[in-house]
Amino acid sequence: MKGEHVKRKSTQLNGVEMSIETNRSNAVQDLLAGLASGAVDVVDLTQPLSESTPVMRVPEPFVNVSGLKMTEISNFDDRGPRWTWNHLELGEHVGTHLDAPRHWISGKGGEDVASVPLPRLVGPAVVIDRTAKVEENPDYLLTIDDVQEFIAEHGPLPDGGWLIYRTGWDKRVHDESLFLNNASGSARTPGIAPECAKWIAQETGILGIGVQTVGTDAGAGPTFDPPAPVHYYMLGAGKYGVTSLTNLEQVPATGAMIIVAPLRLVGGSGSPARVMALVPRT
Ligand code: MN
Secondary structure (H helix, E strand, O other), rough: HHHHHHHHHHHHHOOHHHHHHHHHHHHHHHHHHHHHOOOEEEEEEEEEOOOOOOOOOOOOOOOOOOOHHHHHHEEOOOOEEEEEEEEEEOOOOOEEEEHHHOOOOHOOOOOOOOHOOHHHHHEEEEEEEEEHHHHHOOOOOOOHHHHHHHHHHHOOOOOOEEEEEEEOOHHHHHOOHHHHHHHOOOOOEEEEOHHHHHHHHHHHHEEEEOOOOOOOOOHHHHHHOOOOOHHHHHHHHEEEEOEEOOOOOHHOOOOOEEEEEEEOOOOEEEEEEEEEEEEOOO
């Protein structure tokens, strides 16, 4: 109906440029009106970032990333009587964060996080929920059949969109041992089957995969062929990953828009990010 409205206007105005401008202006106004009325909700998909945020562990002899360390510069004292502020020390891949293509060997020399075009970080989101399967089996891997089943029910994957893999794993984030689930010596967390990761990266218009675990790959991912296939195929295709998402129960299977906002870190292989969804409320 909105499309027809815009079209009618362009006929009356008798100018293509005018109609495009009108259309754009209306789209933003419509969104603002939706936000003001509550017809559009903003849902925070970001985990709080603190010194107790659980951090990915790589096996010996590889070097691990450091979690957040916050050091006071001044706190309304002799060092700065009218202000409080802190220094931050943290790895790029800590908490809810974006993986840029150059993070992985398959994307070596590719986009750094500062070069990722913003339109690629704003787009339609589809949420595939396998919480029940993961409750039965923490090593559960999303398959091509799972995605095809979703498509049969909800329609095609959106070009330029993000596939969000909901597993309920965010409920464990308060306890690092539960979240990393590596008491046995190897991590047991859900992920995506290698052939499914390859298919999404190479055969679909999906630009990014979002997960609720500490990394985009399964805990057993390092043992797969290739190791860490989500990293390998997605970043190798110049695409992206986002980890440690929460509040996905507030996002519908289709119809939401995701915004991924990492730091514009020059040379960065990734960055902590604020991730949010615009969700229609009807
Ligand atoms: Mn990462």
